[in-house]
Amino acid sequence: MFGWGASWINAKVLSSYIDEFEMVFLRFTLTSITMIPIILYLKKSFKIDIKTFGIVLVTSIVFLGYMKYFFLGTKLGTASLGGALVTSLAPINTFIMLALMGQKNIDSKALFALGVGAIGVLTMLNVWSLDTDSIFVIHNLYFLLASILWPIVTILSAKSTNISPIVFTFYLYIVTVLLDLLFFVDVTAIHLLEFDYTFWINLASLVLLSSTFANTVYFVGVERLGASAVSSFIFIVPFAAIGLSIIFLGETISPSIIIGAIMTLFAVKIINGIKIFGR
Secondary structure (H helix, E strand, O other), X not given: OHHHHHHXXXXXXXXXXXXXXXXXXXXXXXXXXXXXXXHHHOOOOOOOOHHHXXXXXXXXXXXXXXXXXXHHHHHHOOHHHHHHHHHHHHHHXXXXXXXXXXXXXXXXXXXXXXXXXXXXXXXXXXHHHOOHHHHOOHHHHHHHHHHHHHHHXXXXXXXXXXXXXXXXXXXXHHXXXXXXXHXXXXXXHOOHHHOOHHHHHHHHHHHHHHHHHHHHHHHHHHHHHOHHHHHHHHHHHHHHHHHHHHHHHXXXXXXXHHHHHHHHHHHHHHHHOOOOOOO
């Protein structure tokens, strides 16, 4: 969870060196390579059928859009707001989408939770200040778009029942890189030898800590503990992003972000029936 929280800080630093599509290329090319020995160690099969590959392809298109808005929002805004807003709002948007698809029921408890979540999001966006200049800024739109695209990635990924989640993620990264290379990025324009140690430290953290390590631990945790038990740890991510933003970026965190994040995560707890404390 701290690895996922750190990704917002890494992206903020890397945004001064490369653009969003160059970041996607470097991050997921290197991550895919580091995942191969892990998949072999876990004895997972690389076999993939046509249907699952089709899901991978569609998911990769949406995932590429998510990564674009994740990166641009963080570049123009703050890592703390992005980490708090997107991470806490995405599960709520997932619930809403599943409800619209008829896979979730919106009862009185869910309506209450959605109301609390909405107030929390508005608080994080500082709408109560009535300062339109700070509310209607482009990075807020990017964060909101990212929080809408990530649930689509989640829902599509859940349809790949014939393959291990970690192998699905491996192919997701591979196809995303190929689409990125085909349409958006010019590898010859990336002057890696000109970048300093700050770039390499943050890229290494983004690849090894935020992607390979964090994703592997999460997938192993789901398999051994169950999704419901592991889901409670997601509450750490926004506060990890906020704390690390203060430490490494020197960001000043407004009370509205903290209060809004707590309210939104409380809503996530209610609608998903997550138990934070327990054996």
